[in-house]
Amino acid sequence: MSLGDELRYLRAFHGGGNLREIEEEIGLKPGxxxxxxxxxxxxxxxxxxxxxxxxxxxxxxxxxxYHRERYRKALxxxxxxxxxxxxxxxxxxxxxxxxxGRVRWWDLGALGLEPEGGGALTVVQRHAVLDWAGTMxxxxxxxx
Amino acid sequence: xxxDLRTIRKRKGMSVNQMASRSGISIATLIxxxxxxxxxPPNDLRRLxxxxxxxxxxxxxxxxxxxxxxxxxxxPDRPPRPQKKPPQEKKPPPxxxxxxxxxxxxxxxxxxxxxxxxxxxxxxxxxPLDELTQKEGRFxxxxxxRRMAEEQPPKSPIDRKRAYLPEGVDxxxxxxxxxxxxxGAPLHFTLFDxxxxxxxxxxxxxxxxxxxxxxxxxxxxxxxxxAYYRKAGxxx
Numbered sequence: 001m002s003l004g005d006e007l008r009y010l011r012a013f014h015g016g017g018n019l020r021e022i023e024e025e026i027g028l029k030p031g032x033x034x035x036x037x038x039x040x041x042x043x044x045x046x047x048x049x050x051x052x053x054x055x056x057x058x059x060x061x062x063x064x065x066y067h068r069e070r071y072r073k074a075l076x077x078x079x080x081x082x083x084x085x086x087x088x089x090x091x092x093x094x095x096x097x098x099x100x101g102r103v104r105w106w107d108l109g110a111l112g113l114e115p116e117g118g119g120a121l122t123v124v125q126r127h128a129v130l131d132w133a134g135t136m137x138x139x140x141x142x143x144x
Numbered sequence: 145x146x147x148d149l150r151t152i153r154k155r156k157g158m159s160v161n162q163m164a165s166r167s168g169i170s171i172a173t174l175i176x177x178x179x180x181x182x183x184x185p186p187n188d189l190r191r192l193x194x195x196x197x198x199x200x201x202x203x204x205x206x207x208x209x210x211x212x213x214x215x216x217x218x219x220p221d222r223p224p225r226p227q228k229k230p231p232q233e234k235k236p237p238p239x240x241x242x243x244x245x246x247x248x249x250x251x252x253x254x255x256x257x258x259x260x261x262x263x264x265x266x267x268x269x270x271x272p273l274d275e276l277t278q279k280e281g282r283f284x285x286x287x288x289x290r291r292m293a294e295e296q297p298p299k300s301p302i303d304r305k306r307a308y309l310p311e312g313v314d315x316x317x318x319x320x321x322x323x324x325x326x327x328g329a330p331l332h333f334t335l336f337d338x339x340x341x342x343x344x345x346x347x348x349x350x351x352x353x354x355x356x357x358x359x360x361x362x363x364x365x366x367x368x369x370x371a372y373y374r375k376a377g378x379x380x
Binding site: 093094095097099105106107108109110112119120121122123124125127128 | 314315316317320334336338350367368370371372373374375377
């Protein structure tokens with residue numbers, strides 16, 4: 001799960017407050033949180049900013065740093081790689097479950113996973129993916 | 145007095161797409177309701193009333209078919225156009241001044257690229273270069289420039305490939321849901337909090353999926369709450 005998804009989740013969990021108000025309360029420049037929530041690329045490089053957000057949401061800084069490494073483009077790259085190679089992909093979900101299989105398709109919101117050993121295609125929501133095997137750190141040539 | 149669905153929807157400023165996503169009824173079905181091709185069953189009537197914030201009996205279950213478009217109004221006769229003025233006698237074009245030295249120098253330079261010397265060039269043009277006018281100079285310079293362009297190897301098409309961005313659409317999932325809805329196949333949904341639901345898809349939008357449980361109850365699941373789903377009975 002990307003930092004943006006995690007921040008949105010935390011905001012919803014803390015009452016779904018207005019971004020501008022939260023930014024003001026934390027003392028961030030206007031638009032900082034919105035930017036972090038919406039970007040597909042890796043964001044949140046400034047640990048000081050991350051620490052202030054972590055304090056506001058009452059979560060360890062390490063949690064936000066963990067999600068920073070799992071940005072959406074990195075997941076896209078992993079999915080595309082899996083789609084092209086046909087290799088078995090592995091996804092850890094926020095529910096605590098781990099799903100493995102071959103990526104049949106992926107798009108904006110979900111991915112179609114063919115389970116290992118056959119069975120019905122499983123449609124996994126991207127925001128439910130906490131981690132995946134072989135986290136990629138190189139940026140891909142996508143926009144966003 | 146009940147009104148047609150389309151009339152109410154228009155008054156509420158809602159699009160068919162919005163009504164479909166909020167009610168969980170497919171766009172195609174809604175269009176059939178609006179055109180009066182199908183009567184709205186009580187179940188859907190309740191959902192639509194809820195979405196439109198009105199009572200069920202405010203909606204006419206069988207909409208009247210849309211009236212044909214009104215015939216085009218005949219345009220009132222236009223006043224006759226004023227006749228054009230008779231063309232005036234054209235003045236003879238002014239004689240072009242002699243070609244500039246730079247024009248001739250340029251012409252000789254590009255002609256040399258085709259191994260054409262001054263004598264050959266004058267033979268091709270049909271007159272000595274000193275007698276060339278500016279207009280003729282422009283013409284012959286253009287002529288050789290075009291020749292050069294034609295004889296140059298074609299530029300290779302731009303080799304930049306735009307990255308394929310499936311992230312720009314959510315078409316795959318919607319196509320899958322469409323397929324399952326048409327097949328009437330029940331799906332098994334697992335939510336973030338571990339709850340599970342099972343039922344056939346009766347409608348969906350980019351943000352919600354409405355299912356009918358085996359008991360007949362309809363539930364709209366927010367996609368943000370869903371972790372994953374698959375055909376009911378599917379083996380992991």
